[in-house]
């Protein structure tokens with residue numbers, strides 16, 4: 542009965558790693574997937590995460606029972622505090638419904654399913670470009686995906702005028718997906734003044750913000766600074782959704798730990814919203830895994846561990862920033878044609894190089910460097926040892 546099934550294409554991002562794994566060259570370099578690597582090119586488990594795991598393992602009261610449908614209550618509270626701020630009026634007034642999700646992806650999916658069932662407007666606007674999974678997550682949940690202009694290839698910066706025009710023309714109540722910080726794949730974020738204009742426009746039209754926060758702390762190295770956009774929208778008393786991921790900022794990629802928060806107008810609304818979120822979650826996976834959420838809660842509730850985390854996070858962010866500078870300097874010293882200043886202007890894990898599909902294919906074939914075909918490279922996958930190799934490849938690709 543399955544013999545007629547056609548082969549599905551590889552995932553555009555994870556497929557890059559599949560191709561990389563098949564390459565036997567000793568100089569191969571994977572800049573496709575957004576995963577942090579050390580200067581030695583190794584995956585990193587944060588020290589503070591190891592400490593938290595030790596505490597959990599040695600605590601005999603820890604058992605492996607099911608969590609509630611909404612996940613670990615303590616984790617949910619701390620996650621809301623992390624993104625909205627400890628002094629957030631929405632939290633103090635119990636207007637936030639937070640549930641544990643399967644990392645950022647799972648949290649986005651719960652939010653999307655909830656909106657498809659309970660929100661009157663089924664159109665969601667996503668930026669061009671955006672993370673490739675966004676349109677799939679929203680479409681499969683039953684929302685109708687439209688786009689708004691975001692990136693200007695000419696300036697390699699924000700197309701702010703296009704963004705305002707497109708959101709200005711969106712129907713009342715439409716949902717708008719916003720990257721909270723460190724926009725993927727472009728590394729281009731609005732300034733705080735621009736965020737304020739976006740907020741005013743969206744609130745005046747009753748557009749519903751759905752924040753995707755996958756890189757809190759990774760853009761600037763400061764958890765508070767990277768949550769400014771979200772906090773602006775919560776400060777005005779209006780509603781919003783926020784999906785959080787601890788994959789990057791705590792390095793918990795494979796533990797699949799994240800949260801979805803829905804900020805409501807009143808406590809009784811939030812409580813009813815939470816009851817409906819349970820109905821979304823129960824038939825999908827019943828309840829979330831316990832280990833990753835326990836690690837996060839252990840770290841967030843202890844001031845000493847929290848401080849250690851912020852230092853380790855800052856070190857990761859700083860290493861990425863130093864790779865930006867090094868790549869920029871190396872291209873400048875080689876006299877590679879073109880303006881490469883966007884490498885140091887863009888923020889977060891990725892640089893949107895501006896290299897085209899053909900140049901990317903050339904770099905993969907000749908230099909064994911793997912990246913997504915849109916020219917996005919993960920700066921977190923670079924080291925001082927590999928930057929010269931990448932610069933050689935870029936130089937060759939643009940002077941061919």
Ligand code: PMP
Nearest residue numbers: 644645646672725753755786788
């Ligand atoms: N949103 C964006 C913008 C991302 O870049 C990612 C990770 N690549 C995610 C969400 C979700 O990742 P995860 O499900 O691993 O938390």
